[in-house]
Amino acid sequence: MLRYLIRRVLGVPFLLLGVASVAFILSQSTKGDPLSALVPERMMNNPEIVQAVEAQWGLDKPLPVRYVVYMKNLVQGDMGTSFNTRRPVARDIAERLPATLELVVAAMIVGTTLGMAIGLLSARFRHSIFDNAARGFALLGSSLPIFWSGLIMLYIFSVQLKWTPGTGRLDARTQAPEGVTGFYTVDALLAGNGGLFIEALSHLALPALVLGWSVIGIVARLVRSSLLDALGQDYVRTARAKGASDRVVLINHALRNALIPVLTVLGFTFAYLITGAVLTEAIFSWPGIGSYAVSAARSLDYPAIGGVTIVGATAFLLANLVTDIAYAWANPRIKVSG
Amino acid sequence: MSAAPLLEIRDLRAAFPGPHGPVEAVRGIDLMLDAGEVLGVVGESGSGKSVAMMALLQLLPPSAIVSGSARFKGRELVGMPRGEIRQILGQEIGCIFQDPLSAFNPVLTIGDQILEAIRLHDRKISTQDAKRRVLDLLASVSIPQPDRRVDQYPHEFSGGMRQRAMIAMALANNPSLLIADEPTTALDVTVQAQILDLLRQLAAERGIGMVLITHDLGVVAGMARDIAVMYGGRVVETGTADDIFYDTCHPYTRGLIAAMPRLEKITEKLVSIEGTPPSIFDRPAGCSFAPRCKLALPDCRATDPSLRPVHRTSVACLRAEEIVAGTQGAVRAEFEKGAL
Numbered sequence: 001m002l003r004y005l006i007r008r009v010l011g012v013p014f015l016l017l018g019v020a021s022v023a024f025i026l027s028q029s030t031k032g033d034p035l036s037a038l039v040p041e042r043m044m045n046n047p048e049i050v051q052a053v054e055a056q057w058g059l060d061k062p063l064p065v066r067y068v069v070y071m072k073n074l075v076q077g078d079m080g081t082s083f084n085t086r087r088p089v090a091r092d093i094a095e096r097l098p099a100t101l102e103l104v105v106a107a108m109i110v111g112t113t114l115g116m117a118i119g120l121l122s123a124r125f126r127h128s129i130f131d132n133a134a135r136g137f138a139l140l141g142s143s144l145p146i147f148w149s150g151l152i153m154l155y156i157f158s159v160q161l162k163w164t165p166g167t168g169r170l171d172a173r174t175q176a177p178e179g180v181t182g183f184y185t186v187d188a189l190l191a192g193n194g195g196l197f198i199e200a201l202s203h204l205a206l207p208a209l210v211l212g213w214s215v216i217g218i219v220a221r222l223v224r225s226s227l228l229d230a231l232g233q234d235y236v237r238t239a240r241a242k243g244a245s246d247r248v249v250l251i252n253h254a255l256r257n258a259l260i261p262v263l264t265v266l267g268f269t270f271a272y273l274i275t276g277a278v279l280t281e282a283i284f285s286w287p288g289i290g291s292y293a294v295s296a297a298r299s300l301d302y303p304a305i306g307g308v309t310i311v312g313a314t315a316f317l318l319a320n321l322v323t324d325i326a327y328a329w330a331n332p333r334i335k336v337s338g
Numbered sequence: 339m340s341a342a343p344l345l346e347i348r349d350l351r352a353a354f355p356g357p358h359g360p361v362e363a364v365r366g367i368d369l370m371l372d373a374g375e376v377l378g379v380v381g382e383s384g385s386g387k388s389v390a391m392m393a394l395l396q397l398l399p400p401s402a403i404v405s406g407s408a409r410f411k412g413r414e415l416v417g418m419p420r421g422e423i424r425q426i427l428g429q430e431i432g433c434i435f436q437d438p439l440s441a442f443n444p445v446l447t448i449g450d451q452i453l454e455a456i457r458l459h460d461r462k463i464s465t466q467d468a469k470r471r472v473l474d475l476l477a478s479v480s481i482p483q484p485d486r487r488v489d490q491y492p493h494e495f496s497g498g499m500r501q502r503a504m505i506a507m508a509l510a511n512n513p514s515l516l517i518a519d520e521p522t523t524a525l526d527v528t529v530q531a532q533i534l535d536l537l538r539q540l541a542a543e544r545g546i547g548m549v550l551i552t553h554d555l556g557v558v559a560g561m562a563r564d565i566a567v568m569y570g571g572r573v574v575e576t577g578t579a580d581d582i583f584y585d586t587c588h589p590y591t592r593g594l595i596a597a598m599p600r601l602e603k604i605t606e607k608l609v610s611i612e613g614t615p616p617s618i619f620d621r622p623a624g625c626s627f628a629p630r631c632k633l634a635l636p637d638c639r640a641t642d643p644s645l646r647p648v649h650r651t652s653v654a655c656l657r658a659e660e661i662v663a664g665t666q667g668a669v670r671a672e673f674e675k676g677a678l
Binding site (some may be wrong): 045080233234235237238239240241242243244245248252253256257331332333 | 392396397421424425426427428429432433435437440441442443444445446447454455458493507530596
């Protein structure tokens with residue numbers, strides 16, 4: 001197992017270089033002019049300035065040369081400088097990634113716990129009113145577009161009911177807590193600042209719910225169907241023949257087997273949300289990686305696009321790795337060999 | 339015969355909801371088993387033998403409709419509340435299933451699953467005592483190196499070893515009744531004999547009554563005192579093992595016996611009963627076996643005969659007496675052809 005893990009981890013950098021190459025080539029081959037982000041519009045017809053800017057950012061060099069330079073820098077951990085922010089892409093990402101991670105982790109917690117609970121109860125009370133209602137709720141979560149459900153929920157809970165504060169990670173004038181993890185809720189707790197924790201949590205709650213709702217839908221439906229599948233298996237009859245109650249059968253026997261497919265989906269959902277939380281971040285003014293990606297793509301900010309792509313690919317690779325480990329742990333029939 | 343039977347089944351019926359109303363899989367069967375004895379229930383797949391046993395243990399899907407009576411030690415099992423029958427299942431009645439691979443939970447160790455069987459009925463037992471009992475049980479079914487095997491998963495066991503573990507699990511709480519549903523069907527022939535020997539020995543040692551469900555008359559031959567032959571959801575013939583083997587009347591039982599491959603009678607071709615068992619969705623009127631029976635008369639397709647004593651066994655066949663005599667008309671012709 002350990003040898004397998006080491007081999008998998010060692011492979012990650014090479015995969016990332018491949019992903020970065022593809023991202024580089026794809027973004028460079030799109031039609032569009034990154035200069036519009038670099039040169040103010042009124043100076044665009046001044047060839048001297050344009051040339052100077054091109055030379056400054058290396059845009060005057062042919063594509064293969066730029067590629068070699070980019071990859072060389074990348075290997076040394078330098079993702080280049082963003083055209084938009086004029087700051088190192090790595091620093092931008094380091095600042096914004098924790099915000100996205102905090103949102104995604106919260107959404108995953110919401111989605112997994114509620115999704116599992118709903119799926120479990122749905123399977124236990126199949127075809128009951130609860131089951132039908134829960135399935136409808138889950139279906140809504142995975143089919144309503146977030147830009148709609150997010151706005152509606154923001155309107156209801158924040159504007160009308162005033163249960164939650166407005167957008168952003170904290171109130172406008174609040175100083176962010178000392179960065180240890182970059183998760184404001186966790187950092188506030190670490191600093192022993194209860195008031196700040198409540199504030200960060202209340203800001204997090206609504207976007208996490210909106211994003212988590214889609215996860216609830218995925219998880220609840222999968223848990224329900226794989227539980228029902230497990231409940232029809234021979235080993236469930238064996239357990240009943242031993243005198244096990246419905247609860248014991250469900251929890252000890254069916255659920256453990258049903259979780260195996262759920263684990264796979266959870267890993268991929270997590271990775272997907274890292275870059276897929278764009279809409280939620282946009283609606284709730286969440287300064288995360290998603291909104292960064294959108295502005296980078298809009299202005300053909302090659303270095304930033306590359307950086308975000310690498311982050312997304314890393315998330316997928318790591319999620320894949322963690323899923324495989326969890327899978328081997330949950331399913332004794334899987335033998336991992338080095 | 340002792341006073342009260344261990345298990346007494348009267349007019350047990352089991353039906354499943356179908357697209358055109360309920361479909362009966364078990365159509366009123368009577369069976370009796372004394373303590374410490376072995377009852378063989380024999381029939382082809384689809385004859386309702388497994389469904390009947392699962393029905394009285396309330397192990398059928400909730401949609402199944404079960405009626406009639408099944409008294410275990412005088413207690414009525416049919417309609418017994420779930421909470422009450424759970425106390426009996428795994429405690430006083432143990433079950434062994436056909437395919438020990440799918441019957442074990444793949445993600446739990448063999449030891450944990452046997453431990454669960456003990457724990458479900460003895461909540462106060464200490465972990466140490468329970469683990470010791472698991473090891474003893476594994477040893478009692480001749481699983482080598484039980485202390486190593488106990489932490490292995492079902493897929494790490496061979497088929498025969500899994501079935502031994504299944505037997506150990508069924509015996510975990512010293513039941514007085516064992517229901518073995520095709521316990522050797524999924525196993526190699528050589529392993530079959532070992533498992534049957536083990537079952538016979540354990541049942542005899544511990545005085546366990548056993549219902550042995552099988553499609554193979556050869557399996558019950560050396561084990562059962564009584565045999566019930568099922569066809570189309572009913573018992574078509576019942577009697578002691580000897581009488582069934584040597585003085586059978588029912589054409590179906592005769593067919594089953596003729597179909598048993600024998601060493602001393604090397605024939606060129608294996609004998610088989612022509613046709614297939616009736617589907618429960620489309621059961622013929624009259625005797626279920628009539629469409630496949632060489633002796634069937636028009637009467638056989640009109641009336642469904644009930645079980646009645648003829649000669650040495652109880653038979654559900656209109657022509658049982660003629661078969662016993664073996665002298666008249668078609669019966670005689672069939673005898674002369676050597677088909678019966």
